[in-house]
Amino acid sequence: MEFEDIQVVWNSQHDKPLYGVDEVGLHKILRSKSQRFRRLIYWQQLQTYGSSLLFLMLIAAILLVNYFGLLGKIGSSRALAGWEILALLVATVGWLQFSLSVYFGQKQQKNREQSDTQSLLDDLDREIKHTTYQIRTRKNLLMGFIPPYIGTGLFLLVVFGVTGVSRWILIPVIPGLIFALVTESRSQRRLVDREMVPRLRDLETLREKLTDPHR
Amino acid sequence: MIHAMKTNEQKRIFEEWLPQHRGLLFKVVRAYAFNPHDQDDLFQEIVTQVWNSVPNYRGDSAVTTWIYRVALYSAMGWSKRERRHRENHQAIGADDRPLLQPSSLENPQLDWLYEQISHLDEIDRSLTLLMLDGFSYREIAATMGISQSHVGVKLNRIKKRLTEQSKKEQKHGV
Numbered sequence: 429m430e431f432e433d434i435q436v437v438w439n440s441q442h443d444k445p446l447y448g449v450d451e452v453g454l455h456k457i458l459r460s461k462s463q464r465f466r467r468l469i470y471w472q473q474l475q476t477y478g479s480s481l482l483f484l485m486l487i488a489a490i491l492l493v494n495y496f497g498l499l500g501k502i503g504s505s506r507a508l509a510g511w512e513i514l515a516l517l518v519a520t521v522g523w524l525q526f527s528l529s530v531y532f533g534q535k536q537q538k539n540r541e542q543s544d545t546q547s548l549l550d551d552l553d554r555e556i557k558h559t560t561y562q563i564r565t566r567k568n569l570l571m572g573f574i575p576p577y578i579g580t581g582l583f584l585l586v587v588f589g590v591t592g593v594s595r596w597i598l599i600p601v602i603p604g605l606i607f608a609l610v611t612e613s614r615s616q617r618r619l620v621d622r623e624m625v626p627r628l629r630d631l632e633t634l635r636e637k638l639t640d641p642h643r
Numbered sequence: 644m645i646h647a648m649k650t651n652e653q654k655r656i657f658e659e660w661l662p663q664h665r666g667l668l669f670k671v672v673r674a675y676a677f678n679p680h681d682q683d684d685l686f687q688e689i690v691t692q693v694w695n696s697v698p699n700y701r702g703d704s705a706v707t708t709w710i711y712r713v714a715l716y717s718a719m720g721w722s723k724r725e726r727r728h729r730e731n732h733q734a735i736g737a738d739d740r741p742l743l744q745p746s747s748l749e750n751p752q753l754d755w756l757y758e759q760i761s762h763l764d765e766i767d768r769s770l771t772l773l774m775l776d777g778f779s780y781r782e783i784a785a786t787m788g789i790s791q792s793h794v795g796v797k798l799n800r801i802k803k804r805l806t807e808q809s810k811k812e813q814k815h816g817v
Binding site for chain 2: 437
């Protein structure tokens with residue numbers, strides 16, 4: 429090659445970036461990471477619904493047994509007092525409120541995340557919305573946990589009463605419940621700080637990079 | 644005239660210049676850094692230097708010449724630092740950035756030319772880039788801070804070396 433030919437080679441280059449983002453690879457990684465994250469959320473929801481169902485079934489069972497006058501057959505010396513029935517109903521409301529608010533919140537969020545296309549940017553937007561929602565719902569989780577924990581306390585109070593267990597046992601049980609409540613909300617807070625917030629930041633940075641007109 | 648430029652003004656100028664001259668920056672990056680990680684690193688370095696230098700632009704040379712100068716001096720500084728760093732640290736392995744893919748694979752002759760440029764010393768690399776991009780000896784001399792006659796001597800040697808190397812490789816069927 430003569431120098432003129434070398435100059436032609438030099439002039440043949442364009443001003444595209446040296447490297448482009450491998451969108452297919454990136455999309456795969458995003459989907460796999462999102463699946464992992466959604467599995468974690470799904471598992472937590474399952475725990476919420478499972479524990480709600482368990483408590484609601486136990487409350488229903490006690491109320492039914494009491495209604496048919498069968499409490500004596502399972503070791504109780506008396507039927508439920510009026511305030512105890514009321515306490516069980518309040519416990520039911522506490523658990524129902526908790527699980528239904530989780531259920532409808534998630535359902536509403538699912539509708540908001542729906543999109544017709546499956547492009548990388550759409551998936552990214554969906555994950556940003558989803559993660560933002562998960563963070564928001566966990567910000568005031570301590571308040572959200574209070575109704576089911578009160579429900580659990582009332583349930584235990586009634587059960588101890590009808591089975592003849594001394595109500596003094598509530599002295600260690602109530603602090604235990606408060607401790608569990610605080611621990612649970614702190615563990616959710618940790619999940620937000622250690623996983624969800626960094627994830628949101630990564631997703632937003634990625635979105636910025638993908639939509640950067642200079643890239 | 645050097646004056647305290649407002650950040651908004653600096654940002655406006657930077658955002659106008661960067662897309663216009665990014666091709667030039669890619670050339671400098673490719674001549675001084677040889678793997679995706681280093682190229683990314685050097686590109687960030689140059690962009691940062693351009694940003695910091697925008698308020699110092701006095702308008703006494705064309706914007707392209709000025710950006711070229713900032714980019715070349717940044718690249719030479721980066722190159723020296725990297726060399727020192729590599730002498731002191733054992734490389735663990737180049738970061739191949741699995742999410743990045745080359746966007747200009749189809750030009751083996753251009754790859755060859757960049758490879759030849761990479762074999763030159765840092766000053767000669769800058770001279771070559773400026774020459775190939777059509778700068779006059781006078782402009783190159785002003786940009787690099789050396790005399791025009793020195794530029795002429797060096798560029799003649801570089802041209803000779805490039806053409807000889809290409810002929811030698813053609814002869815061996817490369």
